[in-house]
Amino acid sequence: MNELIQKAERANQIALELGANEVEVLISQQVSTEMSQRKGTVEKSQQSNTMSMAFSLLVDDRFSTHSISDTRPEAIKPFLKQAIEATRYLEPDSNRRLPNIDWMGVAEKPLNLFDATQRTPQERKETLNQLEALALEKAQNEPLRSITVGTWDVRSSGVTLCSNGYQAQWEQSQFGNSAEITLVDPDGRLPEASTYYVARHFRDVPSHEHLVNDLIEKGRKRLQSSAINSEKLPMLLENRVAARMLRPFLNALRGSEVYEKRSCFKDKIGQQVAASGLQITSDPLIPKALGSSYFDGDGLASRTLPILVEGVLQNFFISIYNSRRLQMPHTSSQTGNIVIPAGDQTEKEILAALPRAIRVEGFLGGNSNITTGDFSYGISGTLFENGEKVQGISEMNVSGNLLPFLKKWLCSANNPWVYSSYRIPSLLFDDMQFSGN
Amino acid sequence: MSIAKPQTPPGSYFENWGITAELRRKILEVALSKGGEDGDLYFQHSASTSVRLTDKKVNHAGTHISLGMGVRVVVGDQVGYSYSEDLSPESLLRAASAAAEIAARKTHRPVQVEQTVSLPAYYRASIPWDRVDMKQRVDIIRSWEQSAFSIDPRVKRVSCSLSDGASVIMIVRPDGRLVEDWRPMTMAYVQSIVEEDGVMESNFYNVAARAGLEYYEKDRQERLYAESVKRALIQLKAGKPPAGEMPVVLAAGPSAILLHEAIGHGMEADFNRKGTSIFSSLMNKRIASEQVTIVDDGTIHSSRGAINIDDEGNESQRTVLVEKGILKSYLHDEISAKHYNVAPTGSGRRQSFRHAPIPRMRATLMENGPYSPEEIISSVKRGIYCTSFANGQVNIGGGDFAFYVKNGYLIEDGQLTEPIKDVNIIGNGPAALKDIDMVGNDMQIDEGGWTCGKEGQGVPVSQVMPTVRVSKLSVGGMG
Numbered sequence: 001m002n003e004l005i006q007k008a009e010r011a012n013q014i015a016l017e018l019g020a021n022e023v024e025v026l027i028s029q030q031v032s033t034e035m036s037q038r039k040g041t042v043e044k045s046q047q048s049n050t051m052s053m054a055f056s057l058l059v060d061d062r063f064s065t066h067s068i069s070d071t072r073p074e075a076i077k078p079f080l081k082q083a084i085e086a087t088r089y090l091e092p093d094s095n096r097r098l099p100n101i102d103w104m105g106v107a108e109k110p111l112n113l114f115d116a117t118q119r120t121p122q123e124r125k126e127t128l129n130q131l132e133a134l135a136l137e138k139a140q141n142e143p144l145r146s147i148t149v150g151t152w153d154v155r156s157s158g159v160t161l162c163s164n165g166y167q168a169q170w171e172q173s174q175f176g177n178s179a180e181i182t183l184v185d186p187d188g189r190l191p192e193a194s195t196y197y198v199a200r201h202f203r204d205v206p207s208h209e210h211l212v213n214d215l216i217e218k219g220r221k222r223l224q225s226s227a228i229n230s231e232k233l234p235m236l237l238e239n240r241v242a243a244r245m246l247r248p249f250l251n252a253l254r255g256s257e258v259y260e261k262r263s264c265f266k267d268k269i270g271q272q273v274a275a276s277g278l279q280i281t282s283d284p285l286i287p288k289a290l291g292s293s294y295f296d297g298d299g300l301a302s303r304t305l306p307i308l309v310e311g312v313l314q315n316f317f318i319s320i321y322n323s324r325r326l327q328m329p330h331t332s333s334q335t336g337n338i339v340i341p342a343g344d345q346t347e348k349e350i351l352a353a354l355p356r357a358i359r360v361e362g363f364l365g366g367n368s369n370i371t372t373g374d375f376s377y378g379i380s381g382t383l384f385e386n387g388e389k390v391q392g393i394s395e396m397n398v399s400g401n402l403l404p405f406l407k408k409w410l411c412s413a414n415n416p417w418v419y420s421s422y423r424i425p426s427l428l429f430d431d432m433q434f435s436g437n
Numbered sequence: 438m439s440i441a442k443p444q445t446p447p448g449s450y451f452e453n454w455g456i457t458a459e460l461r462r463k464i465l466e467v468a469l470s471k472g473g474e475d476g477d478l479y480f481q482h483s484a485s486t487s488v489r490l491t492d493k494k495v496n497h498a499g500t501h502i503s504l505g506m507g508v509r510v511v512v513g514d515q516v517g518y519s520y521s522e523d524l525s526p527e528s529l530l531r532a533a534s535a536a537a538e539i540a541a542r543k544t545h546r547p548v549q550v551e552q553t554v555s556l557p558a559y560y561r562a563s564i565p566w567d568r569v570d571m572k573q574r575v576d577i578i579r580s581w582e583q584s585a586f587s588i589d590p591r592v593k594r595v596s597c598s599l600s601d602g603a604s605v606i607m608i609v610r611p612d613g614r615l616v617e618d619w620r621p622m623t624m625a626y627v628q629s630i631v632e633e634d635g636v637m638e639s640n641f642y643n644v645a646a647r648a649g650l651e652y653y654e655k656d657r658q659e660r661l662y663a664e665s666v667k668r669a670l671i672q673l674k675a676g677k678p679p680a681g682e683m684p685v686v687l688a689a690g691p692s693a694i695l696l697h698e699a700i701g702h703g704m705e706a707d708f709n710r711k712g713t714s715i716f717s718s719l720m721n722k723r724i725a726s727e728q729v730t731i732v733d734d735g736t737i738h739s740s741r742g743a744i745n746i747d748d749e750g751n752e753s754q755r756t757v758l759v760e761k762g763i764l765k766s767y768l769h770d771e772i773s774a775k776h777y778n779v780a781p782t783g784s785g786r787r788q789s790f791r792h793a794p795i796p797r798m799r800a801t802l803m804e805n806g807p808y809s810p811e812e813i814i815s816s817v818k819r820g821i822y823c824t825s826f827a828n829g830q831v832n833i834g835g836g837d838f839a840f841y842v843k844n845g846y847l848i849e850d851g852q853l854t855e856p857i858k859d860v861n862i863i864g865n866g867p868a869a870l871k872d873i874d875m876v877g878n879d880m881q882i883d884e885g886g887w888t889c890g891k892e893g894q895g896v897p898v899s900q901v902m903p904t905v906r907v908s909k910l911s912v913g914g915m916g
Contacts, residue, residue, distance in 0.1 A: 041513075041515055043514065043515060044793065045516070045517050045518070045539050046518040046793065047536075048519065048520050048791065050520075050522050051522060052522070063497060065499045066499060067499075068501070069503045069505060069522040070504040070524075075502075079502060082500070083438070083500050086438070086486070086571040089498075089570075089575050090488075090494075090496055090498055090575065092496075093492075121538065145712055145713060146712060146713050182713040182834045188715075188718070189834070189835050191834060191835045192834040229681075230681040260491070260492075260594055260596070260630065261594060261630060261632075261637055262637070262639055364839045364863060365698075365829050365830040365840055365841055366839060366861040366913070367827050367859070368859075369639075369858070369859045371637050372638065372672075372859070374677070375859070376841065376859060376860045376913040378913070380837075395837055395863050395864065395911055396911065397861045397912070399677065399914060399915055433915050435680030435912060435913050435914060436911055437911070
């Protein structure tokens with residue numbers, strides 16, 4: 001880490017000497033290994049060791065950002081010289097100035113984001129062998145075409161250093177395993193399913209058995225799936241895919257979208273925008289969680305931010321820059337872990353109480369318009385009646401608008417997903433428009 | 438900040454970083470030292486510049502430089518890959534040594550003497566970006582903003598960006614091939630936010646090409662800001678189409694997203710050699726009507742998907758995938774070409790030196806058919822006409838695909854009526870191909886900045902399409 005700090009200090013000094021008034025230097029390095037295996041042989045093994053340097057420069061109140069992967073001192077100086085000269089052609093924007101150093105800092109709570117475990121190539125290969133053998137064993141009665149398994153680990157660290165004296169360091173790790181399965185339908189289609197689990201600490205990655213069981217179950221659900229007629233139904237949004245439908249809402253809360261008037265929530269602070277029981281929090285301070293961090297993009301200590309309390313919108317994600325433009329208080333420049341509290345019921349109990357509902361388990365394409373709130377996504381999933389599986393669903397869309405959508409939330413299941421920065425349980429929404437045949 | 442086209446002989450450019458022929462040979466020898474059958478070194482130096490206008494100010498610029506080498510070792514269909522951003526001999530040899538580990542054989546492939554491969558010229562820049570100063574960039578996007586505001590008083594905000602860059606790549610193969618290519622790229626984007634009676638809408642238009650400043654001729658600049666405003670204004674009046682299956686007419690140009698998702702990915706031979714593509718058992722079989730001929734073409738001059746050479750060092754080409762409805766070829770990299778015992782199709786592409794090459798599309802196109810666009814629209818009793826798109830996705834095995842329509846119109850009794858917006862369309866690739874029952878005679882290349890994602894890699898692609906009618910697709914509308 002000392003080497004990174006020295007590099008950052010040198011680069012900061014060069015930028016100031018060349019005429020920058022304010023400088024932020026971010027140096028990050030990453031070591032990663034990724035392997036996949038199919039039919040008993042390693043299909044791909046990739047290793048990388050990278051370092052990159054990024055700069056934010058303020059030159060006569062003009063702002064620019066730059067990055068370079070060639071971090072040799074002889075490369076940095078001409079690069080910065082050109083960057084600073086180019087910046088002078090821009091128009092001034094004093095809102096880009098660095099925050100007051102007194103506001104900056106890092107969270108003091110230990111987050112335990114780094115695990116120093118180093119796996120040997122043999123250990124990774126053994127993981128692949130075990131995963132593949134187990135998957136083949138569990139899939140022996142399935143119409144199997146192909147199974148591919150994977151494993152990876154990533155260690156990264158970095159330094160942020162600002163010309164106002166701020167300095168912060170970070171170090172984090174990720175370990176993960178994955179598997180994909182392709183099956184054969186009677187009509188020749190090849191339905192596929194995949195799953196993965198990722199954790200900050202090696203020991204928190206679920207067992208191979210857990211992953212393989214999950215894979216086989218997901219694969220079976222895709223067999224002979226098809227569209228049903230268009231209709232309005234309750235939707236149980238599976239925990240691990242629910243982020244896809246919530247992310248546009250959170251994107252619409254970004255200060256830049258509010259300032260540019262591109263957000264359909266731009267004037268909704270303090271208003272009931274969701275069902276009254278729905279709570280959403282951005283919490284970057286959960287130990288070992290994938291969305292945790294000690295400081296945000298402005299160099300301010302991370303803090304927990306309520307987003308929805310009883311369905312009432314509490315906060316936007318306002319960076320220092322946007323707080324100055326909007327003349328609103330700074331909150332956070334980024335989302336942390338998005339947390340929705342777990343409910344009391346299992347998914348099974350929720351589905352059993354519904355005469356007919358679709359459990360959405362995957363998405364295919366689709367998008368949303370955060371200016372109007374309109375969304376439309378391709379989905380796959382399962383049709384249930386009174387808790388009993390009727391058929392797998394594919395080739396269908398779910399459409400709606402974010403504003404009424406959030407008010408259609410009925411309850412959450414008791415199964416928060418923890419292998420993502422979206423730590424949310426399965427969510428039940430009423431009266432969703434599904435289109436199919 | 439950009440990179441001028443090298444004027445030195447191929448192989449010389451990276452000597453600026455001490456990459457001599459002797460070092461290249463040594464790295465390859467280390468890479469193959471454990472018995473690798475084949476492999477490559479992929480050097481890349483990229484520089485790009487972007488300027489952005491928001492809030493009525495040209496108030497953000499960015500420059501980015503990337504430099505490094507990737508080393509690949511191939512044994513059968515196994516790939517060992519490593520890369521380094523540090524071009525010191527020690528670091529490059531370490532990367533080669535890591536990639537070599539995929540092999541465990543006693544045979545040792547010798548490295549041949551380098552032979553330069555000469556390239557075609559599917560792109561050039563008469564005003565390259567290294568000769569364009571920042572002031573010119575600032576002035577041009579300022580003019581787009583002012584022009585967009587002048588079109589209609591309902592335009593409330595305009596954001597513009599202009600990005601450009603160039604890469605020099607060098608590929609070195611054990612068989613002696615040495616390839617050096619210079620790849621320019623530019624993209625421009627204008628987003629307009631409009632307001633009427635308190636209702637806000639936004640939309641955008643973008644253009645992209647492998648070209649220099651000369652690409653921004655007057656007509657193209659006008660289209661860039663005018664289309665952005667037009668599309669946003671249409672949104673004010675647009676609604677959701679009804680939900681369910683109906684005939685879908687796809688306008689010429691960007692509608693090739695249908696080809697890209699419904700068939701293009703399924704033609705990528707890595708999926709087929711693994712037997713995981715729905716097209717893996719359909720070679721030489723009829724998969725579409727006789728009207729349908731589909732090509733993937735890396736040779737369309739200056740197009741975003743054009744490549745002089747692929748990222749394994751094989752010449753780009755025009756690959757006929759489907760000829761009059763019959764499946765004729767997949768898109769091959771060298772691994773799949775060897776598996777099928779055919780020649781590579783120049784489709785081995787990678788995002789950067791940080792990635793191993795895999796089969797990818799370039800510019801996917803459908804050849805003209807017999808119908809005029811008017812005939813096609815007038816043939817539909819009740820359906821939709823799609824004119825602009827945002828994104829798409831496909832499940833390779835099941836063949837299910839989707840694409841998102843930003844703008845379009847209802848078709849009622851053969852006439853375009855109400856505008857529609859923001860709707861996802863979903864279908865199944867083989868079924869949709871068979872359901873293409875009218876192909877237009879107005880083939881058009883889309884000038885938009887499409888990027889295709891696969892296995893974590895994004896590569897620039899183009900879309901070319903005449904107007905077509907698909908007799909039924911599932912429309913994610915309302916009601």
